[in-house]
Amino acid sequence: MNLNSKSISKIEKIEKGWSLDEKYYVEDEHLGKLLLRISEHTSYERKQQEFTLMKLVGLQDVRMSTPLEFWKEEDKLSALYTWCDGDELGEVVSDFSESLQYKLGYIAGDYLYKIHSIPINKRLDWKQLYGRKAKKKIEMYRMYDIPFEGAEDFIGYIEKNFDLLEHRDTSFLHGDYHVGNMIVSSDNNLSIIDFDRFDYGDPWEDFNRIVWSAQRSPAFACGQIHGYFKQEPPELFFQLLAFYMAVNAIGAIPWAVAFGDVQVLMKQAHDVLMWYDHMNTIIPSWYQKIEDFQ
Structure with missing residues (x-):
């Protein structure tokens, strides 16, 4: 397969998103609608791995931006994918009925389970690896000296619960799984995009971005959890979800100072704090059981 400039009828740069690509x-x-991603040659090994893993995801019956071709040219890497027609789910999900929001969330949860089922030859000491990451985020927060009421509630929960990280399985992770990286078509089919933050680790860590989804649609967020487990999740899941969301909230604040929108991420951290009653509960206030949607 070749992308020939003579057969290209349209090309537009996409400005949305925080990807470095x-x-x-x-x-x-000849090839129809496509997505072209161009990155620096220094990321060759990771980009090649991303492309290969996405092919494996496609074999799991997950609707997605399918990888077609990967090549290196001079000092750039190029990857070609199918285009997913539709709207970014985060922009339109609140326009849908609650039942459709829940249904799309359920599909997203089922997709995530399939992504995590891909066999990999990795075994991580997750407590050591993620524990070090969490401690570093706390250090960064304190180093930046950013006032956030409730930060110590997050930090206290994290520091008391490092043992939750013991004996966790390792899987392939999407790395940024939320409604902003999902496309919904005009006939309500869901597709997953943007795997460039892929990682390996505890599969339940892939729920840490559910904060973006829950802010826009609690029904979708509930559906994602139900679609993943197909039953009520164990208590350990909620304990770890609270842990990962606390780490994410603390880590996002200094990151936003350097790279992002501080007010958006401060608001998000505040929402997480409210959902967990200042970390006095392990089940977020938006969560509803499966029976509530039947």
Whole structure:
């Protein structure tokens, strides 16, 4: 397969998102609608791995931006994918009925379970690896000296619960799984995009971005959890979800000072704090049981 400039009828740069890749929407007379991602050659090994893993995801019956071709040219890497027609789910999910929000969340949860089922030859000391990461985020928060009422509630919960990280399984992770990286078509089919933050670790850590989904649609967030477990989750899941969301909230604040929107992420941290009653409960206030949606 070759992307020939002579057969390209349209190409537009995509400015949305926080990825370091350059992204382009392409229309080709022979290949149809495509996504072209261009990255630095220094990331060759990781980008090749991302492309290969995405092919494996596609074999799991997950609707997605399917990888087509990967190549190196001079000092750039290029990867070509199918285009997912539709709207970013985060922008439209609140327009849908609660039952459709829940249904789409359930599908997203089922997809995530399939992503985590891909066999990998890795075994991590998760307590050591993620524990070090969590401690570093706490250090960064304190180093930046950013006032956030309730920060010590997050930190206290994290520091008391490092033992939750013991004996966790290792799986392939999407790394940024939320409604902003999902596309919904006009006939309500869901597709997953943007695997460039993929990682390996405790599969339940992939729920740490559910905060973005729950802010827009609690029904979707509940559906995602139910679609993943197909039953009520164990208590350990909720304990770890609270842990990962606390780490994410603390870590996002100094990150936002350097790279992102401080007010958005401060608001998000505040929401997490309220959902967990200042970390006095392990079940977020938006969560509803499966029976509540039947």
